[in-house]
Amino acid sequence: MNIHVPLYAAAALYAVAFILHLVKRGRASFFSLCAGFLLHTAYQVSRAWLAGIFIPNGMFDGVFLLPWAMALGIILLKLFSETDIALESAAAPVFLFALFALLYPKGLIPPTPNKLTVWANLFFISEAAGHACFYLAAWFAAVGIITKRGSNDFHSLIVWGFVLYSIAQVTGAIWAYQGWATTFRWGARHLQSAVIWCYFAAYLHLRFLPRWGNREKSYYAAAGFLVVAMNSFGSHLNEMGFPRIGG
Amino acid sequence: MKRLLDIIGDLRIAFWLLLSVAAIMWIGSLYAAGDYVLFNSLNGVRVQDWFAARGLAAIGSSWWIVALFVAFAFLGINTAACTARRVIALWPKRKEMPAKRFAVLLSPSIIHLLFIAMLSGHLLSFTALTQERAPVVEGASLDLAGTGDFSIKSVRHRFFDEKSLLAERIEQSTVEISYMKDGVETTVPVEFLRSVSVNGALLQLDMEKKKKSGKPIVQNPADENCNKENNYNYAKLLAETRPQLFIVATRDPGLFILIPGFALVILVMGWYFFQIGFGRQEKE
Numbered sequence: 087m088n089i090h091v092p093l094y095a096a097a098a099l100y101a102v103a104f105i106l107h108l109v110k111r112g113r114a115s116f117f118s119l120c121a122g123f124l125l126h127t128a129y130q131v132s133r134a135w136l137a138g139i140f141i142p143n144g145m146f147d148g149v150f151l152l153p154w155a156m157a158l159g160i161i162l163l164k165l166f167s168e169t170d171i172a173l174e175s176a177a178a179p180v181f182l183f184a185l186f187a188l189l190y191p192k193g194l195i196p197p198t199p200n201k202l203t204v205w206a207n208l209f210f211i212s213e214a215a216g217h218a219c220f221y222l223a224a225w226f227a228a229v230g231i232i233t234k235r236g237s238n239d240f241h242s243l244i245v246w247g248f249v250l251y252s253i254a255q256v257t258g259a260i261w262a263y264q265g266w267a268t269t270f271r272w273g274a275r276h277l278q279s280a281v282i283w284c285y286f287a288a289y290l291h292l293r294f295l296p297r298w299g300n301r302e303k304s305y306y307a308a309a310g311f312l313v314v315a316m317n318s319f320g321s322h323l324n325e326m327g328f329p330r331i332g333g
Numbered sequence: 334m335k336r337l338l339d340i341i342g343d344l345r346i347a348f349w350l351l352l353s354v355a356a357i358m359w360i361g362s363l364y365a366a367g368d369y370v371l372f373n374s375l376n377g378v379r380v381q382d383w384f385a386a387r388g389l390a391a392i393g394s395s396w397w398i399v400a401l402f403v404a405f406a407f408l409g410i411n412t413a414a415c416t417a418r419r420v421i422a423l424w425p426k427r428k429e430m431p432a433k434r435f436a437v438l439l440s441p442s443i444i445h446l447l448f449i450a451m452l453s454g455h456l457l458s459f460t461a462l463t464q465e466r467a468p469v470v471e472g473a474s475l476d477l478a479g480t481g482d483f484s485i486k487s488v489r490h491r492f493f494d495e496k497s498l499l500a501e502r503i504e505q506s507t508v509e510i511s512y513m514k515d516g517v518e519t520t521v522p523v524e525f526l527r528s529v530s531v532n533g534a535l536l537q538l539d540m541e542k543k544k545k546s547g548k549p550i551v552q553n554p555a556d557e558n559c560n561k562e563n564n565y566n567y568a569k570l571l572a573e574t575r576p577q578l579f580i581v582a583t584r585d586p587g588l589f590i591l592i593p594g595f596a597l598v599i600l601v602m603g604w605y606f607f608q609i610g611f612g613r614q615e616k617e
Binding site: 136137138139141196197198199200202203242245246249252253255256259260263264265266267268269270271272273274277278280281284285287288291292294295313316317320331332 | 344345347348351352354355358359361362363365366369372373375376377455458462464493494496497498499502503504505506524525526528535537538539540581583585587588591592595596598599602603606611
């Protein structure tokens with residue numbers, strides 16, 4: 087069996103989850119999302135053996151980890167938050183990102199000695215988790231704008247995203263220090279990572295600005311989708327041309 | 334004084350400065366992606382030296398770095414004033430509330446002070462860093478960035494399992510260096526991700542792939558940080574290329590602020606957001 091089959095199945099289940107949401111079958115939609123998440127988890131774990139030996143880096147490739155982290159976020163929100171918004175609607179962006187992963191080269195970029203550290207793994211995990219929170223917040227903000235709900239249910243997601251993304255900045259800096267004796271490098275990847283951090287740091291200050299009500303904050307959070315995408319997909323697209331093994 | 338702090342430390346200014354910094358860095362990232370060679374040459378050198386040597390000649394592409402430093406300077410001043418305002422207002426009330434409540438209220442100010450410290454650390458790194466590098470050649474004697482004399486004793490490579498798809502690729506390299514410490518010859522291994530400190534300078538390994546002619550292969554823009562696999566030896570390319578190890582010596586005073594600062598800011602931020610329920614309070 088092709089090792090990537092679970093990813094295809096997970097993406098299909100995410101699509102089914104969104105369709106079930108559209109036809110108001112909330113419970114079935116959530117079940118489908120959970121099933122997709124379980125398959126996706128199995129796929130992510132299996133990626134550690136892409137090279138024929140255990141290399142954890144394969145599990146943490148951002149393109150494949152992002153929809154997984156988003157699905158996990160929805161499940162955790164469903165289980166632990168008291169929000170009354172239809173969380174299953176976010177199966178739509180999860181499916182879209184999973185679809186991108188399906189079209190993306192699936193092999194492992196051969197790790198260089200500087201990449202074989204737990205700090206690199208921690209960086210990619212926390213970065214994907216932060217991105218996932220920002221995307222979900224943007225999605226719920228956009229849904230709120232369209233449905234004219236006027237609430238700021240997305241706020242906690244941005245706070246969680248900001249904390250996780252700050253952890254990514256720190257773990258990334260420690261990895262850069264270990265590998266290259268510097269915590270910051272003048273290059274597109276580091277600069278764009280800082281753009282996302284500054285954008286959401288600015289958001290956290292909005293609560294103190296009276297002119298920014300829930301409606302304005304919703305627009306700002308929704309625009310965060312584009313900010314994160316524009317500042318993270320460049321490197322994903324660039325890495326499509328990299329030599330890979332085991333894919 | 335209070336009026337001055339109110340004006341300089343206005344949160345509206347903080348908000349727009351943060352967005353300005355984000356916008357400048359985004360523009361900068363486009364320039365950095367478009368002219369990798371120019372901006373990669375800024376890594377490992379002092380920013381003022383780089384501007385004198387290369388930046389001013391290419392001011393059409395490098396102007397955003399000046400704008401970034403100016404915006405960060407304003408942001409630092411604004412943050413300092415805002416923090417001072419908050420602490421001045423909060424401090425007299427410390428005995429009117431439980432210590433934990435006071436600590437929670439004070440935490441954002443501590444985070445902002447740490448943010449200023451981090452900005453200063455980065456500024457120090459950008460303006461006071463010293464970095465030198467040399468090819469690793471067995472038996473060579475070197476003196477980089479004030480390390481004093483040291484010699485390269487041996488070079489060894491460990492390869493991935495030959496049964497794996499990574500067979501014949503380097504998993505780790507070990508370079509043994511030898512130097513005099515307190516009149517005694519000391520030998521220590523330097524490996525990727527395992528640097529050593531010699532006379533206050535950090536010694537690390539780096540690697541570049543070279544053509545047979547000895548000319549370095551032009552780097553791909555994406556190879557600047559974590560994906561330098563094109564610079565390393567592929568088994569099939571070994572016959573055509575000569576991967577060259579480099580030893581890099583770095584002296585960076587900013588690191589003494591940045592590394593503990595990173596740990597502190599995450600601890601305080603994590604504790605603060607945990608105390609306020611990760612934003613649930615505002616929602617309610």
